Amino acid sequence: MLRTLADMMNQDKRFAFGFTVMLILVALAFLSLFSPHDPRQWNVVPRDRPPSTQHLLGTTSTGQDVSWQATWAIRNTLLMSLIAMLSSRVLAIVIGLLAGYSGGTLDRILMTLTDSFVILPLLPILILVASILKQSLSVVNLGILLGAFGWAWDARLIRSQVLSLREREFTYTAILSGMSTPRIIFREYLPFIFPLITATAMNNMLWAIGMEVTLAVLGLVSLEVATLGTMIHWAVNSQSILLGMWWWILTPVVICIFIFIALYMLSLSINEILDPRLRVQRMTK
Amino acid sequence: MPFLKKYLLPRIVQYLVVILIGATLIFFVPRLMPVDPVQQTLEKITIQGAFLDPDAIEQMRATLQDLYGLKGGLGAQYLTFWKRLFKGDFGPSFAQFPTPVMTLIKTSLPWTLGLLVTSTLLSWLLGNILGGLAAYYHERKWASVLESIAMVMRPIHYYIVALGLLMLLGYAIPLFPISGGFSIGRKFILTWDVMLDILKHALLPALSLVIVGTCTWFMTMRLLVSNLMAEDYIVYAQVAGVPDGEIAFKYAIRNALLPQVTGLALSLGQIFGGALITETVFAYPGLGTLLYSSINAGDYNLMMGITLLSVIAIATGVLIMDLVYPLLDPRIRYD
Numbered sequence: 001m002l003r004t005l006a007d008m009m010n011q012d013k014r015f016a017f018g019f020t021v022m023l024i025l026v027a028l029a030f031l032s033l034f035s036p037h038d039p040r041q042w043n044v045v046p047r048d049r050p051p052s053t054q055h056l057l058g059t060t061s062t063g064q065d066v067s068w069q070a071t072w073a074i075r076n077t078l079l080m081s082l083i084a085m086l087s088s089r090v091l092a093i094v095i096g097l098l099a100g101y102s103g104g105t106l107d108r109i110l111m112t113l114t115d116s117f118v119i120l121p122l123l124p125i126l127i128l129v130a131s132i133l134k135q136s137l138s139v140v141n142l143g144i145l146l147g148a149f150g151w152a153w154d155a156r157l158i159r160s161q162v163l164s165l166r167e168r169e170f171t172y173t174a175i176l177s178g179m180s181t182p183r184i185i186f187r188e189y190l191p192f193i194f195p196l197i198t199a200t201a202m203n204n205m206l207w208a209i210g211m212e213v214t215l216a217v218l219g220l221v222s223l224e225v226a227t228l229g230t231m232i233h234w235a236v237n238s239q240s241i242l243l244g245m246w247w248w249i250l251t252p253v254v255i256c257i258f259i260f261i262a263l264y265m266l267s268l269s270i271n272e273i274l275d276p277r278l279r280v281q282r283m284t285k
Numbered sequence: 286m287p288f289l290k291k292y293l294l295p296r297i298v299q300y301l302v303v304i305l306i307g308a309t310l311i312f313f314v315p316r317l318m319p320v321d322p323v324q325q326t327l328e329k330i331t332i333q334g335a336f337l338d339p340d341a342i343e344q345m346r347a348t349l350q351d352l353y354g355l356k357g358g359l360g361a362q363y364l365t366f367w368k369r370l371f372k373g374d375f376g377p378s379f380a381q382f383p384t385p386v387m388t389l390i391k392t393s394l395p396w397t398l399g400l401l402v403t404s405t406l407l408s409w410l411l412g413n414i415l416g417g418l419a420a421y422y423h424e425r426k427w428a429s430v431l432e433s434i435a436m437v438m439r440p441i442h443y444y445i446v447a448l449g450l451l452m453l454l455g456y457a458i459p460l461f462p463i464s465g466g467f468s469i470g471r472k473f474i475l476t477w478d479v480m481l482d483i484l485k486h487a488l489l490p491a492l493s494l495v496i497v498g499t500c501t502w503f504m505t506m507r508l509l510v511s512n513l514m515a516e517d518y519i520v521y522a523q524v525a526g527v528p529d530g531e532i533a534f535k536y537a538i539r540n541a542l543l544p545q546v547t548g549l550a551l552s553l554g555q556i557f558g559g560a561l562i563t564e565t566v567f568a569y570p571g572l573g574t575l576l577y578s579s580i581n582a583g584d585y586n587l588m589m590g591i592t593l594l595s596v597i598a599i600a601t602g603v604l605i606m607d608l609v610y611p612l613l614d615p616r617i618r619y620d
Contacts, residue, residue, distance in 0.1 A: 181473070217444060264436070
């Protein structure tokens with residue numbers, strides 16, 4: 001396990017970058033356990049101070065320490081996106097495989113469901129739901145909500161991949177040689193679909209974090225919970241850009257950019273490592 | 286006509302079902318909101334200090350409920366909703382009473398359509414061509430430079446890109462106007478000057494959309510084409526001495542375009558509701574701004590109108606795409 005990891009770090013710079021950044025972020029998230037301040041409380045430190053040895057990343061106009069606040073924000077944001085990713089994966093895989101392979105009526109019913117979720121303009125609807133739930137939209141609830149909405153596109157991708165696989169010759173070979181349906185799906189198709197699943201998983205986490213930022217910026221989540229989105233919300237709404245308090249607005253923005261890039265690099269790299277055709281291609285290069 | 290019966294009919298049925306599900310959801314979701322629009326309108330009237338006797342208020346409440354389609358139980362409301370929908374009537378807006386929702390949408394739609402259709406198509410073309418070429422010529426210097434740029438830009442959330450561009454090109458180096466669709470106080474007549482002004486205001490939002498869009502299409506296309514590079518027919522074409530440019534465009538990009546067409550149909554449909562962040566950040570006077578204000582004001586009719594249009598547009602996109610799919614990919618057959 002450790003050796004594979006070391007191999008991957010050596011082989012692919014993108015994996016090394018993504019993995020290191022995520023490791024650092026997880027470590028920062030754990031630091032929140034030692035935070036001297038409650039992230040919900042205001043005016044615990046002097047306000048509007050630039051970075052110093054006492055407050056590494058300065059303090060905010062609401063009297064909070066930016067660096068400790070950031071550790072809470074990373075923790076909550078990562079947790080939220082993990083919940084969203086796991087719950088939407090289960091839905092996407094089951095529905096995509098079933099619909100693609102079975103075809104016929106079941107396919108049509110499932111795809112009608114998927115299509116309505118794909119076509120439903122998610123942002124406005126999420127905003128509607130969020131403005132109803134607003135105060136109770138904690139980290140876990142938001143994760144589940146995003147998971148419940150974020151599966152459809154990936155299910156459609158998986159299904160269209162299966163549709164195409166079903167028309168290929170090896171499927172007929174498998175059927176004619178008496179392979180059972182579950183075996184065909186799990187032994188023959190899953191290896192083809194697996195890169196898609198992991199890559200979409202990382203992309204789904206990206207999407208969930210982006211959605212959280214959007215909703216928070218519009219002021220539609222529980223604003224006293226520290227997440228990257230709510231940090232940006234407070235910084236933008238307190239005119240930190242005009243006041244020149246760069247340490248406040250840039251901290252969450254830069255962390256966001258790092259998370260986004262790291263997750264994306266991981267998804268690209270995992271995609272390549274898991275897809276044997278690409279691996280061969282890279283080795284011959 | 287087996288094609289009509291076996292292929293076309295199910296698809297059209299599905300199309301209608303999709304719209305039915307969407308419309309039903311859209312009807313019920315806003316009605317769960319804690320804001321009561323009738324009460325709000327009444328409060329707006331009474332807050333101005335006018336004294337009204339309770340009977341008049343009750344009468345007014347009844348009239349308003351009728352106008353807003355909020356009369357009777359949920360079932361009766363639902364029926365009225367469909368009756369109005371078939372007439373293309375989304376009712377009056379609650380917040381900007383008594384302007385019909387359709388009028389508000391019609392005023393905002395050209396702004397959104399102009400901005401988003403242009404930037405979506407432009408970034409789709411740019412992203413696919415550049416992405417395909419970068420994957421095909423992956424050993425060249427320019428390809429890896431393009432790839433690194435797209436790889437870093439692609440995952441950054443659109444809101445942050447837009448905010449960054451606004452801070453950079455609106456405040457720090459004030460090249461572009463920071464908000465609005467045209468200069469304040471300008472008369473809206475169709476002259477060269479006004480057109481230029483509109484274009485200038487649209488540039489910054491369009492730029493942000495094209496940057497993000499191009500990087501997205503670029504990365505998917507690069508992945509798709511590099512997956513194709515090991516395929517036998519590409520290797521065979523190379524061995525057979527087909528010119529590189531021809532292989533890149535006619536063999537690789539053309540085959541990889543299939544999922545991208547799916548994406549384009551969907552992203553064109555998303556336009557109706559999808560401009561929310563762009564228009565909020567740049568204060569651009571389109572559907573997104575209208576939608577945002579309607580949500581803040583608890584304006585059911587307007588919200589439903591915009592979201593419904595969006596559902597219909599995107600369902601139509603999916604239908605067209607489904608019909609074109611077998612023509613594009615002969616491997617997929619529906620029979």
